[in-house]
Amino acid sequence: xxxxxxxxxxxxxxxxxxxxxxxxxxxxxxxxxxxxxxxxxxxxxxxxxxxxxxxxxxxxxxxxxxxxxxxxxxxxxxxxxxxxxxxxxxxxxxxxxxxxxxxxxxxxxxxxxxxxxxxxxxxxxxxxxxxxxxxxxxxxxxxxxxxxxxxxxxxxxxxxxxxxxxxxxxxxxxxxxxxxxxxxxxxxxxxxxxxxxxxxxxxxxxxxxxxxxxxxxxxxxxxxxxxxxxxxxxxxxxxxxxxxxxxxxxxxxxxxxxxxxxxxxxxxxxxxxxxxxxxxxxxxxxxxxxxxx
Amino acid sequence: xxxxxxxxxxxxxxxxxxxxxxxxxxxxxxxxxxxxxxxxxxxxxxxxxxxxxxxxxxxxxxxxxxxxxxxxxxxxxxxxxxxxxxxxxxxxxxxxxxxxxxxxxxxxxxxxxxxxxxxxxxxxxxxxxxxxxxxxxxxxxxxxxxxxxxxxxxxxxxxxxxxxxxxxxxxxxxxxxxxxxxxxxxxxxxxxxxxxxxxxxxxxxxxxxxxxxxxxxxxxxxxxxxxxxx
Numbered sequence: 085x086x087x088x089x090x091x092x093x094x095x096x097x098x099x100x101x102x103x104x105x106x107x108x109x110x111x112x113x114x115x116x117x118x119x120x121x122x123x124x125x126x127x128x129x130x131x132x133x134x135x136x137x138x139x140x141x142x143x144x145x146x147x148x149x150x151x152x153x154x155x156x157x158x159x160x161x162x163x164x165x166x167x168x169x170x171x172x173x174x175x176x177x178x179x180x181x182x183x184x185x186x187x188x189x190x191x192x193x194x195x196x197x198x199x200x201x202x203x204x205x206x207x208x209x210x211x212x213x214x215x216x217x218x219x220x221x222x223x224x225x226x227x228x229x230x231x232x233x234x235x236x237x238x239x240x241x242x243x244x245x246x247x248x249x250x251x252x253x254x255x256x257x258x259x260x261x262x263x264x265x266x267x268x269x270x271x272x273x274x275x276x277x278x279x280x281x282x283x284x285x286x287x288x289x290x291x292x293x294x295x296x297x298x299x300x301x302x303x304x305x306x307x308x309x310x311x312x313x314x315x316x317x318x319x320x321x322x323x324x325x326x327x328x329x330x331x332x333x334x335x336x337x338x339x340x341x342x343x344x345x346x347x348x349x350x351x352x353x354x355x356x357x358x359x360x361x362x363x364x365x366x367x368x369x370x371x372x373x374x375x376x377x
Numbered sequence: 378x379x380x381x382x383x384x385x386x387x388x389x390x391x392x393x394x395x396x397x398x399x400x401x402x403x404x405x406x407x408x409x410x411x412x413x414x415x416x417x418x419x420x421x422x423x424x425x426x427x428x429x430x431x432x433x434x435x436x437x438x439x440x441x442x443x444x445x446x447x448x449x450x451x452x453x454x455x456x457x458x459x460x461x462x463x464x465x466x467x468x469x470x471x472x473x474x475x476x477x478x479x480x481x482x483x484x485x486x487x488x489x490x491x492x493x494x495x496x497x498x499x500x501x502x503x504x505x506x507x508x509x510x511x512x513x514x515x516x517x518x519x520x521x522x523x524x525x526x527x528x529x530x531x532x533x534x535x536x537x538x539x540x541x542x543x544x545x546x547x548x549x550x551x552x553x554x555x556x557x558x559x560x561x562x563x564x565x566x567x568x569x570x571x572x573x574x575x576x577x578x579x580x581x582x583x584x585x586x587x588x589x590x591x592x593x594x595x596x597x598x599x600x601x602x603x604x605x606x607x
């Protein structure tokens with residue numbers, strides 16, 4: 085099993101296109117960092133403009149590595165799932181396209197195990213992409229902008245998290261993001277078994293993510309109660325929940341607290357269910373499929 | 378006719394005497410406040426603003442007479458309300474051009490106080506009216522309410538203890554007006570956890586913020602560098 089996994093990983097990381105994702109993330113992160121370094125205060129003035137009449141905002145202190153990382157993660161919300169789809173969507177369809185799928189299945193490995201190894205390789209790629217993103221967006225931002233308390237703007241409230249209370253939240257958020265991106269990988273992996281070239285599953289995954297994200301972000305009551313709770317994209321945003329603190333009766337943030345941990349856990353269970361459904365369906369369908377290429 | 382004239386004359390005289398008393402009291406209070414030319418104080422700051430969720434923080438407060446005040450948080454960021462400079466009484470009384478009007482007596486926390494209104498002579502200034510609640514025996518301002526032209530009404534309440542001799546409070550509570558804060562969800566990409574948030578609909582508290590500083594120590598009249606106010 086381990087040997088097969090190594091082969092799959094070798095195949096993924098041998099292809100130049102795999103590194104497009106790493107390069108794209110590096111480019112996007114660096115572009116945002118350079119822009120914020122040059123004129124981050126203007127961006128903050130836009131974000132915090134609503135409270136500048138009441139509160140003195142020390143913009144230079146607010147613009148620190150922790151906040152820059154948060155802004156980057158926010159901006160890359162739609163893009164990283166697309167990069168994950170590049171590899172996961174190619175996983176089975178790529179083999180079919182090259183005509184190697186039938187050959188692979190002649191080996192004494194069950195189709196279920198074959199599929200699980202393929203998916204595990206996609207998950208490892210996704211996690212590596214996320215680690216790369218964490219290194220650039222968090223570590224590099226801290227190096228460039230320093231650290232301080234983090235102030236994040238929400239729809240109707242501004243939260244301040246003390247410097248000593250931030251790092252564990254990022255670790256939790258990245259761990260959650262790994263599950264969220266694995267959901268996208270699972271979707272692309274499922275679609276990959278229906279196509280004989282990788283463009284179809286990649287484009288389909290990207291389209292689904294974009295449409296669902298738009299639906300998730302629209303504030304229309306008819307969607308809020310009916311569709312939104314069932315869209316995996318609505319739950320992919322729950323990583324942010326780790327940065328929302330509880331407050332006491334006097335509006336004071338409680339250090340080390342999470343505003344609504346049960347909701348985050350619920351969102352995570354929804355994503356895990358989707359992963360199970362997508363991968364399970366992919367395995368069942370693949371087991372029954374005639375492999376002609 | 379003579380009686381009416383005498384009554385009016387006596388009333389005006391009484392008012393003039395009371396106004397002189399009020400001015401004299403204000404001058405005494407001012408002299409006490411002015412005895413502190415600068416201070417550096419350690420304290421704990423609590424902020425309660427409807428749209429802010431911030432932790433309690435340890436702060437250092439720097440003040441130089443008459444109106445320089447800086448609140449610094451060496452371990453992090455402090456979001457300080459605009460107008461917090463009113464936390465220094467020196468600033469409130471800095472304007473020499475005001476008329477002191479006696480406005481009767483009141484009670485604050487069971488203690489009898491003299492109420493004096495300060496009307497600025499400059500009609501175009503930011504401050505429209507200040508009302509001071511003065512403890513005449515100790516020459517301390519226990520409460521000050523300031524109405525401004527553009528930023529609503531500020532209120533400053535002070536509780537004195539160890540540093541009452543310098544007119545410096547152990548605790549200061551600053552109440553101020555806030556404006557509503559809202560950002561489009563398309564900008565913030567908030568995580569919607571499905572819960573509906575309770576909104577304060579009480580007009581008395583919905584747009585009011587409160588800053589509370591509990592002072593733990595003062596270093597008085599030892600001089601301060603200009604750089605601390607930058």
